[in-house]
Amino acid sequence: MSELGDGLGIVVIGRNEGDRLVRCLASIGPGAPVVYVDSGSTDGSVAAAAAAGARVVNLDLSTPFTAARARNAGRAALDSTVRLVQFIDGDCTVRPGWLDRGRAALAADPGLAAVFGRRREVAPDASTYNWLCDIEWAVPPGPARQFGGDAMLRTSALDQAGGYPDEMIAGEEPDLSMRLGACGWRIACLAEEMTLHDAAMTRFGQWWRRAERSGHAYAELETRHPGEYRRRVRAALFWGAAVPGAALLALAAAAWTGSGVVLLATLAIAFLPVAQFVRVAVRERRARPTRDALTWSLFLLLDKPPHAIGILRYWLSRLRGRRTPLIEYKARAA
The missing domain is CATH 3.90.550.10 (Spore Coat Polysaccharide Biosynthesis Protein SpsA; Chain A)
Structure with missing residues (x-):
């Protein structure tokens, strides 16, 4: 050396x-x-x-x-x-x-x-x-x-x-x-x-907390540097909050009204994440083996809800004039 x-x-x-x-x-x-x-x-x-x-x-x-x-x-x-x-x-x-x-x-x-x-x-x-x-x-x-x-x-x-x-x-x-x-x-x-x-x-909960922390970072970075993280914030809120929320509301409306049309609308909304998963998997398959592409694509979709939660936590803390506490995902080492 x-x-x-x-x-x-x-x-x-x-x-x-x-x-x-x-x-x-x-x-x-x-x-x-x-x-x-x-x-x-x-x-x-x-x-x-x-x-x-x-x-x-x-x-x-x-x-x-x-x-x-x-x-x-x-x-x-x-x-x-x-x-x-x-x-x-x-x-x-x-x-x-x-x-x-x-x-x-x-x-x-x-x-x-x-x-x-x-x-x-x-x-x-x-x-x-x-x-x-x-x-x-x-x-x-x-x-x-x-x-x-x-x-x-x-x-x-x-x-x-x-x-x-x-x-x-x-x-x-x-x-x-x-x-x-x-x-x-x-x-x-x-x-x-x-x-x-x-x-x-080693646990899903750790991964979820880490993804939540990333969402918080996206929101704060977009606030500090407008436009730089807008796409990530919008994607998280759409796939992680808007689509699941719309699907639940449509499902509740279908159950309440018994309308077949509303039920079809619910199924159409629920199909959106499936279509997105397939689209991303096809893209990732060009760069990595099929199994890896499927796993990576699945988690790119699954991380949107915790991202959305992290974004909302940042905005809520900002409105309250408070600092969000550390979002830690690791256990204390031996």
């Missing part, structure tokens, strides 16, 4: 990640200063990070935790000589060679604000939900519009854009990406593997 300490700093964020955090810190290797930012862990994460040689920052308990706030605190704790910062979620491990590759890409192109590589699931076959995450992480190499939780950023670009939005409970990475673009910076996805992620999703 090259001397990574020359201008590179590492920020790891986590909360109750247990052994996942230990593996994360061990994967970084020597040479670069590491800051671990903890969001109220009760599982010994702070002690584990300190034992691994990381500088530990404990977030103030009086202010609501967010990943964005943790990343900003980590950035602030780095030495002023740091010119590049690699952000890593505590449930990820860094792939060998990635830090060198990311640094080289940023050094070769001064117009790049951030680079990221392929994030993979550590156990995609452990559950359908882990597999869905692994597919979600597959971003084609080349110019990109936004990055996720793991990324290497130029500190000058990060500071110019104003850092992450502390108050966002989800979607803070796309928000920062769009602000970087507005400042004239570019983002690139590299072909190399960057990190292994441990989603640890």
Whole structure:
């Protein structure tokens, strides 16, 4: 490994990640200063990070935790000589060679604000939900519009854009990406593997909560950047709320009136999701095996109701002048 300490700093964020955090810190290797930012862990994460040689920052308990706030605190704790910062979620491990590759890409192109590589699931076959995450992480190499939780950023670009939005409970990475673009910076996805992620999703309820969080992010991102997420918000509300709602109302009307015409209308409405599933499955079949295409298409449809709930939660909280609490889907790690 090259001397990574020359201008590179590492920020790891986590909360109750247990052994996942230990593996994360061990994967970084020597040479670069590491800051671990903890969001109220009760599982010994702070002690584990300190034992691994990381500088530990404990977030103030009086202010609501967010990943964005943790990343900003980590950035602030780095030495002023740091010119590049690699952000890593505590449930990820860094792939060998990635830090060198990311640094080289940023050094070769001064117009790049951030680079990221392929994030993979550590156990995609452990559950359908882990597999869905692994597919979600597959971003084609080349110019990109936004990055996720793991990324290497130029500190000058990060500071110019104003850092992450502390108050966002989800979607803070796309928000920062769009602000970087507005400042004239570019983002690139590299072909190399960057990190292994441990989603640890084994239950449908976990997947549902994660999808609800995504819906909340779509609504807030559309509010902050009008037009950027309008299509996703509309799709979620149509397929996740309007169609099921219309089908239930039509079914109730058919039962009340006994009208065959109303019953046919109910069946027609109920058929819409089936037709959408077939359309998406045919499209996905061009890129992946039939079974995978069917599974992916099914969950693209199933995620619309939790997306709609997340959107409605955001709007309701906004009307009430309150902040939505964290929407967490992971169980505390062992």
